[in-house]
Amino acid sequence: MHKLILSTAALALVAGAATAADVVRMGTEGAYPPWNLIDDNGEVGGFERELGDELCKRAELTCEWVTNDWDSIIPNLVSGNYDTIIAGMSITDERDEVIDFTQPYTPPDPSIFVAMDADVDLTGGVVAAQTGTIQAAYVAESGATLVEFPVPEDTVAAVRNGEADAVLADNSFLEGVVAADSSLMIVGDPVALGGGVGMGLRESDTGLKAKFDAAIQSMKDDGSLNELIKKWEVSTLW
Known part of the structure; x- marks a missing residue:
């Protein structure tokens, strides 16, 4: 989906890694249905809300949701305003130079x-x-x-x-x-663009990345990720 470049000054704002005891703040746009949206109750909804809640449960993490405009979503991750990006973000080499990604949770969406x-x-x-x-x-x-x-x-x-x-x-x-x-x-x-959609994290948050990688893999292994993809019609299946 997206392609942002950060300045050296923005990179200097990298925050410390999230620990298991912290509340993990899940950053999303809330404006890209069916991936992410704001529902009638003013809450984050959509495919990625349901997916993110399940990943946090499997990873035994306490999570809360934060919305951010798309054009500053990577800089605000780097500066520590939240701990992950889960916002329909395609994995690209350019982004991977600035932040880290989990394994993809959907294949590339045409x-x-x-x-x-x-x-x-x-x-x-x-x-x-x-x-x-x-x-x-x-x-x-x-x-x-x-x-x-x-x-x-x-x-x-x-x-x-x-x-x-x-x-x-x-x-x-x-x-x-x-x-x-x-x-x-x-x-x-x-x-066909991008390398699938994954969660973005600060490069320093290796432990958090490992937890979400394991949770994503467990959902692939038991078929529940494909069930969510089919429910929300966001992509082809794994």
């Missing part, structure tokens, strides 16, 4: 284009994507004109109001958008 016209020009036109995502990086390198927005819903609005010819985002996000709006359609071919 990215798709959505537009209002089947004949839209995806390589020479204007394509919207969320700021700091792997989709934005792809569009920037494709020859199309990239327009970026901080919130996923704004990328779709740009297509509806004619500011962009198409939007590129995760299939699991845009499928729901298309299902709810008959004026929009999937166009072009799916694009």
Whole structure:
């Protein structure tokens, strides 16, 4: 899903590792359904809320949820505002230079284009994507004109109001958008991006990473992770 670069100054703010006795703060965006969202009660919900709660239970950790805007989600992890990122974040080499990742909890989710016209020009036109995502990086390198927005819903609005010819985002996000709006359609071919979605952690938190890696693996082994993926329709199965 995403692609952020941090400055040396931001890296200098790395906080100490979380210990087993601490409350582990789970950082998410809360704006990317079905991965993460804010429900009718004002609480974090979605696939990653259910997954994160189960991982914390299996790892015997006390966890609480924190929301943060996408464009500063990595810097605020590094500076210690929370202890993990669980926000539909694709594992990329660039991010891995700044933070660490658990093993992926979903395979790569294909990215798709959505537009209002089947004949839209995806390589020479204007394509919207969320700021700091792997989709934005792809569009920037494709020859199309990239327009970026901080919130996923704004990328779709740009297509509806004619500011962009198409939007590129995760299939699991845009499928729901298309299902709810008959004026929009999937166009072009799916694009394979990223190395799957994992939890982001500070590089110093090796013990916490090991706990979550083990919990993710246990859910893969007993089939419960595939059950959650099917329930929320976020990805292909393991």
